[in-house]
Amino acid sequence: MGRLAAADREDRLLLIGLPILIGVVLIGWIIWRAVADLDDIEARLLTPASVLELTWQHLVIVAVCTVIVVGTAVPMGILLTRGPTRKLSPPIMGLANAGQAAPVIGVIVLLALLLGFGFWVAVLSLTIYAFLPVLANTITGLKGVDRSLVEAARGMGMSDMQVLFRIELPMAVPVILTGVRTALVLLAGAGAFAAFIDAGGLGELIQTGIVMFRYSVLVSGAILVALLALAVEWVGRLVEVYTKPKGLS
Amino acid sequence: MTENHTDTGAQIELIDVVKRYPGQENAAVDDLSLTVPAGETVMFVGPSGCGKTTSLKMINRLIEPTSGQILIDGEDVTTKDATELRRSIGYVIQGGGLMPHMTVAENIGLVPGLLKWEKRRTRDRADELLDMVGLDPSTYRDRYPRELSGGQQQRVGVARGLAADPPVILMDEPFGAVDPITRQRLQDELMNIQAELHKTIVCVTHDIDEAIKLGDRILILKQGGRIAQYDTPEQILSAPSDDFAADFVGSGSKLKQLSLLRVRDLELVRPVTCRVGEDVDEVVARAEEAGEQSVIILDERDRPLEWVFLRTLRRHSTVTDPERELHTVVDHRSTLADALDSMLVSSHGGAMVTEGGRYIGVISYDTVTEHIRSAQNGES
Numbered sequence A: 001m002g003r004l005a006a007a008d009r010e011d012r013l014l015l016i017g018l019p020i021l022i023g024v025v026l027i028g029w030i031i032w033r034a035v036a037d038l039d040d041i042e043a044r045l046l047t048p049a050s051v052l053e054l055t056w057q058h059l060v061i062v063a064v065c066t067v068i069v070v071g072t073a074v075p076m077g078i079l080l081t082r083g084p085t086r087k088l089s090p091p092i093m094g095l096a097n098a099g100q101a102a103p104v105i106g107v108i109v110l111l112a113l114l115l116g117f118g119f120w121v122a123v124l125s126l127t128i129y130a131f132l133p134v135l136a137n138t139i140t141g142l143k144g145v146d147r148s149l150v151e152a153a154r155g156m157g158m159s160d161m162q163v164l165f166r167i168e169l170p171m172a173v174p175v176i177l178t179g180v181r182t183a184l185v186l187l188a189g190a191g192a193f194a195a196f197i198d199a200g201g202l203g204e205l206i207q208t209g210i211v212m213f214r215y216s217v218l219v220s221g222a223i224l225v226a227l228l229a230l231a232v233e234w235v236g237r238l239v240e241v242y243t244k245p246k247g248l249s
Numbered sequence B: 001m002t003e004n005h006t007d008t009g010a011q012i013e014l015i016d017v018v019k020r021y022p023g024q025e026n027a028a029v030d031d032l033s034l035t036v037p038a039g040e041t042v043m044f045v046g047p048s049g050c051g052k053t054t055s056l057k058m059i060n061r062l063i064e065p066t067s068g069q070i071l072i073d074g075e076d077v078t079t080k081d082a083t084e085l086r087r088s089i090g091y092v093i094q095g096g097g098l099m100p101h102m103t104v105a106e107n108i109g110l111v112p113g114l115l116k117w118e119k120r121r122t123r124d125r126a127d128e129l130l131d132m133v134g135l136d137p138s139t140y141r142d143r144y145p146r147e148l149s150g151g152q153q154q155r156v157g158v159a160r161g162l163a164a165d166p167p168v169i170l171m172d173e174p175f176g177a178v179d180p181i182t183r184q185r186l187q188d189e190l191m192n193i194q195a196e197l198h199k200t201i202v203c204v205t206h207d208i209d210e211a212i213k214l215g216d217r218i219l220i221l222k223q224g225g226r227i228a229q230y231d232t233p234e235q236i237l238s239a240p241s242d243d244f245a246a247d248f249v250g251s252g253s254k255l256k257q258l259s260l261l262r263v264r265d266l267e268l269v270r271p272v273t274c275r276v277g278e279d280v281d282e283v284v285a286r287a288e289e290a291g292e293q294s295v296i297i298l299d300e301r302d303r304p305l306e307w308v309f310l311r312t313l314r315r316h317s318t319v320t321d322p323e324r325e326l327h328t329v330v331d332h333r334s335t336l337a338d339a340l341d342s343m344l345v346s347s348h349g350g351a352m353v354t355e356g357g358r359y360i361g362v363i364s365y366d367t368v369t370e371h372i373r374s375a376q377n378g379e380s
């Protein structure tokens, strides 16, 4: 637990506090589910098997989007901080900003109208939405690396690739991971909209709840999405604290 | 340098080197020609912005010259791959420039790693160099830079520059970021290392005293990298080529000549010494027999620990390690200017002198002033 002790106050508070909060709310909901007087439809929608199935779908959407976002935004951030592509940084940042400012439901519906319904269209729209924080933090993190250290590294005879992978990226890791965590939480929340275009996930509870006037189902869906987002935040912070290169304060 | 030695350094030659930064009217370095002999230390001094750093970085091609040629050991640096070239040139910058996410040993092992040395050899080399710059390997090799003081970081920076045993070492204001006492120590250590290794060192500094102390030659540059004077410290002090050089060296050049004389050129006195753990009464008896009021405490490896008055010593029954930071120790290669500096904070009117860390005697204030007086009489 040396790492935890060394983490800053905010991290420590959240790393310990979040699981407690999540646990309490989740247990509360399970108890409610067990003792509440539910009608047929509600009971069918809220069976443990169906809730677990939807949670799994939700997680798959979040995971796939995260992999795509990290796999595209980090390399793009690297390109935009070096060489001739550096000049493209402002327009692309502008575009990414716009992508995030657009309401996610709008993007999803628009793309669904253009490309049809389904899992991959949901993934595409969510990816667009979560792209910015990772890109922005990759650029910020890389730009934040002390130039004199980069020059020292070059002066010792490191190639550009060696400087990138052995000096710049390790030093930028904490900032990049903060961007990834932000993206994860955005995805976990916005993932609820995937259900509107038949891509599954916990959003289905919310949607069905609305359509069938079953508010207990609607609220259950909302609570579970929120818990998932918090859990993702917790995992993200844990990863951040444990992957931070030693020696960086 | 008077010792017999074989140079491990390589000659550096700059021929009509020009550097013009894009969009600037005047060249930052305008037609600089210069030869740095193998195994010598050349100090670049000059006003801010005169092109010292630019000239230095052109040698390892961190900056590409606009025109002209740079030869190391007769070979044009542009014929080699730039990264390849840099691995064969040590590079030391202000503050040490240590990578914060790497341990001290990893930092020192950077260039050997790039040269694909065996792990074991790299590790042994790091330990060897830590020892050389006065840091205990077992204590420091696994530390991260932020767990070191500024002076220690700078020491590791010097060690890293030496790691792959390059013939040429470039330093850009290496000791600019440390306090005066630490700076003096670091300079002394560098002199000792250089006396042993005979690298070709090009070192940029703001401090003319540092240049006089460390340099075999000094290059005084004017704006645009033009040479005002390139000569030995002795010549620069006694015969500045023009007003610019004279101004740069500054007033008090008599006093500055103290920087040309080394402690080892003068006679040392040898007061009574003792070791940790000895019986105080015996030590006091020995000192009093010699008619002295103070003794020097040494550790088991002959390093000086403290210079104490007998009345202080008497507080304990056996000699104890005072465990204080010593300020009144100078290396035998230190300049008289440094020695005087140290003496001013000493209550004994002298400074302890070491050679390779081991105590060899004391230089007294009287010896120094006597020497100055006789030198002046000899001149007039």
Ligand SMILES: Nc1ncnc2c1ncn2[C@@H]1O[C@H](COP(=O)(O)OP(=O)(O)OP(=O)(O)O)[C@@H](O)[C@H]1O
Pocket: B021, B022, B024, B028, B046, B047, B048, B049, B050, B051, B052, B053, B054, B055
């Ligand atoms: N990358 C650069 N682009 C444009 N001009 C530069 C660049 N680097 C240095 N210069 C200019 O070239 C001149 C010489 O700079 P240089 O860094 O060599 O000076 P210096 O002698 O090392 O100064 P200091 O003592 O302040 O470190 C200065 O006028 C500086 O403004």
Ligand SMILES: [Mg+2]
Pocket: B052, B053, B054, B204
């Ligand atoms: Mg400079």
